[in-house]
Every structure is written in structure tokens, then in C-alpha cells.
Amino acid sequence: MTLVLVRKLLRDVRWGLFAVCLLLFVFSAFWVKIAQRVTTEIAPFFNGVAAVSKINPKLFDEVIFKGPGKVSQAVLGGAEIRFDRPDDFLSVELLHPVVVIVTALWAVSRSSGAVAGEIDRGTMELLLSQPIPRNRLILAHLIVDAVTIPALVLSIVAGTQLGLALIGPFEVDYSVLQKLDLPPMVRLPAGPPVLEVHAARQWYAVVNLAALVFALSGTTMLVSALGRNRWRAVAAAGLIVIGMFVANVIGQLWDSAAFVRPVTVFYYYQPQKIWLKENWTVDLGEAWAGGSPMVEIPVMPVLIGVGAIGYLLALRVFDRRDLPAPL
Template sequence: MTFTLVRKFLRDVRWPLLVVALQIFGFSMLWVKVAQRVTTEIAPFFNGIAMVSQINPKLFEEVVFKGPGKVSQSVLGGSDIQFERPNDFLAVELLHPVILILTGVWAIGRTAGAVAGELDRGTMELLLSQPIPRNRLILAHLITDAIVIPILCVSVLGGTRAGLEVMGPFTVDYSVLDKMPKLPGGRPLPKGPAELPVDVSRQPRAIVNLAALMFAISGVTLAISSLNRSRWRAIGFAVVVVMAMFIVNVLGQLWEAAAPLRPLSVYYYYQPQRIWLKEDWIVNLSDVWPGSPGVPLVGVLAAVGAVGYASALLVFTRRDLPAPL
């Protein structure tokens, strides 16, 4: 009977799942083109200006990411990201608001309807009129998450690889350097490699962090859904909670006084660029909480999701279900 429920839940979400998966796939393809243009055309242009002007190229980053621009830098991975490197720029995709919004909306929208949505539609009585223990209903949603979350993650992987096949190699365009003034002594501006190396072999590891984030948001939302009878009210509460955690994490990077609040946000443990570029799966809490140990990024998110599901199970199996309106 549990797998009958799983089939029902998958049937209910098949079209929204297809739409979101295609959007993620398309954006991942597009991001490859953006990365190619920035690293092979725009970055050489600014590096050429820096050489002619005899200034440090880092000065451009300081100007671009100064003031309000620092918010964008914080959202896109902080100062560790080198935007002239293809691998770094491709890793930024997993931190882009489009990916965060699509995956967040999916996680909230699906699990908000798990309990509150069924009560809202009046279908919960039909489900529970069958010989199904309430805990099987929560288990079925857990299995559904274990199926649909990897599908969305594969959409990112597939889009990136399709983009690399379609866009071709990252061949650097140095023609703009020939139009710039010469260096002292009439020397031409030096050129780098003709083609930039691209390595996405570590992307699947970073995607595990994305899957863990979606599971954490799903768990939190399911716990909220188990306390409500209105799907839209559950969505509203979940959006407020998730947005508050996102804002706290960004604010903590911009304002030192708010930094100790960052570990309370699930987004603090979402650092896919760290896994992709450095193979570092541990975040050191002592950076914001002196004396604290390092904790696993994926482990914390998985624990949050598990606690959310456990809370939903505890509440749902004990609450009196209201009659449909």
C-alpha cells in the first residue's frame, strides 16, 4: 500500500516535475554559454585594460563588488570565486538565484500539500479510509522525495553537459588585445592559453549538497504542513521561514554583528562551490562560533530534513484531523 501511495504522489506531481526539470536543464545549458562568454571574452578584455593601465586586476572586483555589489558577491559564493576561471564560474550556477528559487519553490510547493493540501482538498479522509497507518503516509512522501530530488539534480548535470557539447571548447578571444595600446617599449600585450580547461568531474559531488538542501527545506515544510489544514497557509509559513534563513545567511556575510546567526540557517551549510573546487565537505563553525568544531555540510542538511520528517510524523500521527470545509 505504501508504494501505491508513492505512485499516486508521483502521478500528482509528474507535470510540475517535468516543467521544473526542463527549466533547470535549460538554465544549466544557458549558464555554460554565460561562463564561456565571460571567461573567454570579457575577462581577457579587463585583464588587457589592467595591463595597459598597469593596475592590479583585482581592483575591478573591488569596484564591481563594492557597496550594493557586495550583496551579489555574497550570494554568488564570496571572494573565493575567481570569475575568470571556467570551473569557478560554472560552480556559481548552483548558487544562482534561479537555481535556488526553482529548487526552493519545488521543495516547498510539493511538501506543503503533503498534509495540509490533502486536508484542504478534502482528500485526506479518502486516503485514511483505506487500511493505511498514518505513518505510511509520511513514509510515502519520504520515498517520493528520494525519487524526485535526484531527478532535479540530474537535470542540472544533464544541462551542464549538454551545454558543453553544444557550446564547444572555451577558446579565448584575444583579438581585443590587438586593438589596445602597446606596453612600454612597444611590446604587445601578452596572451594566455588559447583554450581554457574545463573540468566538471566534481560537479556531481557538489550536486549532493543541492540535494541535501532540497531535502532540508522539504523536511521543514512538511513539519509546517503537518500543523496546518490550509495548503496556502503552510506555503506562506514555509516561505517566511526559508526566506528568513536565506536573509540571515547573506546578512551575516555583510554585517559582522549578524555573523553568529548564520549557522542557524540551512543556507550556511549549502556551499557547493566549496565541494566542487576544493573537495572540502566540512564547514568550520569556529569562523562564527569560536571554539566550535567543523561539521559536515551534507550531514547537517540531511539531519535537518530528517528532524523535519520526524516532527511531521510525530504531529500527524497524534493530531485530530479536522473535517473538510
């Protein structure tokens, strides 16, 4: 009976899942083209101008990411990201607002309908009239997460691979620099003709994204189990997610507010560190000790634990609550 319920839930979300996967797939493919242009044309131009002018290339970063630009820098991964390296820029995609917002919306919208949505539609009584215990309903939603979340992250990987296959090698273009009217004694800088791309480690990073989506889904599941109106559940869960995201970003920009970052799930979402450095931990000292080393926390157990706790609490609440009669 559980499998019948799972098939029913998957049938309910199939078109929404297809639309979200298609959006992530297309965006990932286009992001490869954006990464190629930035790393092979724009970044070499600025680096070349800096070399000819004998100035530090970091001055460009200080100008671009000054003031309000710091928000963009924080969202895109901080000051360690170098735009002249393909892997660095490709990894920015997983922190891009499109990816984060779309996956978060999926987690909130799908899980909010688990309990509150069924009660709101008046179909919960019909479901529970079948010979299935209440815990099977929560289990069915957990299985749906186990199917849909991998589909989301696989669409990102597939889009990236398609983009790399269609666009080809990242060949550096110095043609714009060569148009500069420079004295004969000034030589333009030259770099490798083709930049190396190591997209295989993207798999590691999207696993972190999958864990984040599961954490958000588990949190929303608990909110849904406490409510009886889907849109109120969406609003409540949405406020929680937005609050955590904003708190994490503000903590990156303002040292005095950094202490709140570890209590948000987004602090443990570190796809760039995982992709570029294979570092699966985050140091609490970044938020609580002014950047000094403190305690390394594995990010995956935290995110998976948050999702699991959300599901367990949702099961406990739903199993014990009285359901309102349909109007």
C-alpha cells in the first residue's frame, strides 16, 4: 500500500518536477557558456591590462565588489574565487540565486502539501480511510524525496556535461588585448592557450546540494504536520528559509552578525569548498572566533541530520494530532 501511495504522490508532482529539472538543466548548460566567456575573454583582458599597467589585479576586485558589490561577492562564494579558472567559475553556479531559490522553492512547495495540503484539500480523510497507518504517509513522502531530490541534482550535472560537450575547450582569447595601441617595448602577457576543466568533482558538490534540499524539505515537513492550511505552511516555511538565508549572507558581510551563521542550514552548504578543495567540513571559528580555527564540523551529517529530525518530529506530531473534520 505504501508503494501505491508513493506512485500517487509522484504522479501529483511529475509535471512540477519536470519543469524544475528542465529549468536547472538549461541553466546549467548556459552557465558553461557564461563560464567560458568570463574565463577565456573577460578575465584574461583584465589580467592583461593589469600586467601591462603593472598594477595588482586584485584592485579590480576591490572596485567591482566595493559597497553593494560585497553582497554579490558573498553570494558568489567570497574573495577566494578566481574568475580566470574554469572550475572556480563553474562552481559559482551552485551558489547562484537561480539554483538556490529554485531548489528551495521545490523543497518548500512539495513538502508543505504533505499534511497541511491534504487537510486543506479535504483529502486527508480519504487517505486515512485506507488500511494504512499514519506513519506510512510520512514514509511515502520520504521515499518521494529520495526519488525527486536526486533527479534535481542530476539535471544540473547533465546540463553541465551537455554544455561542456557543445561548447568545447576553453581556449583563451587575447584578440581584444592585441587591439590595444601599446609601445613596441611593451609585451602582452600570454597564458595557456587552453584552460583545463575538471568538472568530474561537480558530483561531490551536488551531493551537498541534495543534502541542503533534504534539510529544507524535512523542516517544511514539520511545519506542514503542525498546520492545516497549505498556504500558511508555505508562508511559515518560506519565512524560515528566507530568514536563514538572509542571516547567513548578513553574517558574511557584517562580522558582528556572523555568530548567527552556524544556526542556519546555509552555513553548511559549501559546494565550492567541496568541488575545488574536496573539503567536506566547515570551521565554526569562521563565525564564532573571528576566522581563527576552532572546530571542524562535517557539513553532510548536519544537513542530513536536520532533514531527518524534521521528518521524525513531523511523524511524531502527525501521529498524535487530531485531524479536523472536512468542511
